[in-house]
Amino acid sequence: MKMKSVTSRDVAQLAGVSQSAVSRSFSPNASVSAKTRKRVLEAARQLGYRPNTIARSLITRSSKTIAVVIYSLENPFYSSVLERASKFFQARGYHLQLFVAPLGKAFDEVIDDILRSQVEGVLMLAISITRAQAGEIAAVGVPVVIINRTVDYEGISQVSCDNYQGGYWAGQLLAASGHQRIAFLGGLIGSSTNEQRQAGFLSALAERGMTCHGVDVGNYRYEDARFATRRMFSARQIPDAIFAANDLMAIAAMETLRHELGLKVPQDVSIVGFDDIPMAAWPSHSLTTLQQPIELMIVKATELLLNQINQTESRPDHIKLPVTPMLRNSARSASG
Amino acid sequence: MKMKSVTSRDVAQLAGVSQSAVSRSFSPNASVSAKTRKRVLEAARQLGYRPNTIARSLITRSSKTIAVVIYSLENPFYSSVLERASKFFQARGYHLQLFVAPLGKAFDEVIDDILRSQVEGVLMLAISITRAQAGEIAAVGVPVVIINRTVDYEGISQVSCDNYQGGYWAGQLLAASGHQRIAFLGGLIGSSTNEQRQAGFLSALAERGMTCHGVDVGNYRYEDARFATRRMFSARQIPDAIFAANDLMAIAAMETLRHELGLKVPQDVSIVGFDDIPMAAWPSHSLTTLQQPIELMIVKATELLLNQINQTESRPDHIKLPVTPMLRNSARSASG
């Protein structure tokens, strides 16, 4: 659908000025007389002229575009992050280019794609990347901030919450309230968040001389977590508490226990989640969980990115933010 | 963060060929000898060269970018739509530029912004636009498809489900099962989906000689719907059924009734929603609802957009897809 497309030249002609006068009239602080600018803007209006961002980007070498890479939007936590990041960047005059990361090596092509599109920064949400991939991006000099994943590569900024501390708190809560068989419902295997949450959790148990009753994997997804729950509760010795590595899985476990296995939460089984998605606060679930400081994470991540883009204090950084326990009713606090 | 940035000229020099040979080597079907291309690609690899998409766009006048405009991601239905649309376009070599539409007249600026960025198409998700705004976009000649909103402007394609039919089905179900005081929990006032769902609903009631017991507004949002529910149930005569214009509000109503007002669903109050978001199928909610054919909507919308972009059969079109009733347990089917 190509149209004639009005150019600054057309406007210049109509306004009876030079083409650069038109350009200047559309630059916030360029030296143009008010009179010229007025004439130009009027001519532009008449012709329906709009500066071509692409041509501008080519010459200024700044696309004012940030790539946001996300794995999936199934988890409302990341919809929320995406929405806020989007508003944040828009307010600062940046465009967002959305990439849904495919699995496997197709991801390399996405990286290539991103790099070709001349974005000024990359924001990755819960995307695990390899050192090689990190290096490839860094070589081009595009600032990257990863939210909720740790990558073993300096030169890439990271923002996450204190996953270890969160896991530790969950373990401590469940152990202290007399649970005997505490299980872990894990997220994506090998993801840093999952490992850190699990490590904190295990260490809290260990401090009380306890070990984890069992581990299964739900890949941070609802359906997978339901299967995992069924497996866990088909054993002879069933857990009396579950720490799930995110809320979506915690709720999946809760639903399965209550509506499929006839168990009561928290009377028979306590459940603790992670994230504090909106559904965790829905009364039906009333999930005890660890709240991630989503707003603060966005602010930090975007600041980091923008600072690197604008060279002000451009060192990459690793930021770890505190989590907030949300005590609701899915885990009993005192018990026999 | 500007880098030296390797250009095709650098590659040409290293490979000992002309700059245009480099360009050709990166075009799928250009006439280059295998030998030349190999030499070029090798030189490119050595230098870490990647074709600059912006420069390419400028000359080919095709940005391979689609703007997606969304109002909010609070409703998982639209996260889901966004995720699928994103995958769909990525698979076809398009980039997605995400715009979260602000309210009020700031939206005009977003439109302007979109138009300046030379996108090849615009996909709007549940965005209400005025005739004036539609005209502005159409004047530039950028194809637009709106999902889930009707706009009174030919030249803009629309894809939605049969909202009227869905509302009608809900009204019929509730009326036929003996409910006496059926209320409507509305979405965004003035939105076409809301009006159509309500109209279908009312007409089903009217056919049975019934009228709507009451109407309140939840703006398609969870919290607003909770307030609306409290208002509805503080009246002397409380409803014995609610049709909510989307699932998020239906669940909000259900939560409020069960956990705040001590009413049973569906025994005391039946609830029907619209959308069939994942949470509707969660056993706790088990929400009877109308499923929108989300996959099909995306396919149709993206096809429409791509066809218009590529001039093949380029007429704008209005597509209305059928909804599927999902009978779960939030509405009783027979009653006294």
Place this chain on the structure above:
DNA sequence: TTGAAAGCGCTAACAA
């Protein structure tokens, strides 16, 4: 098949 040359629409020196 290849290279030279002409721009895409704009910004940014540089003079005037």
Place this chain on the structure above:
DNA sequence: TTGTTAGCGCTTTCAA
């Protein structure tokens, strides 16, 4: 403050 000029990095004629 203005116009002229030279490109940004690429694709695409046009000849060779």
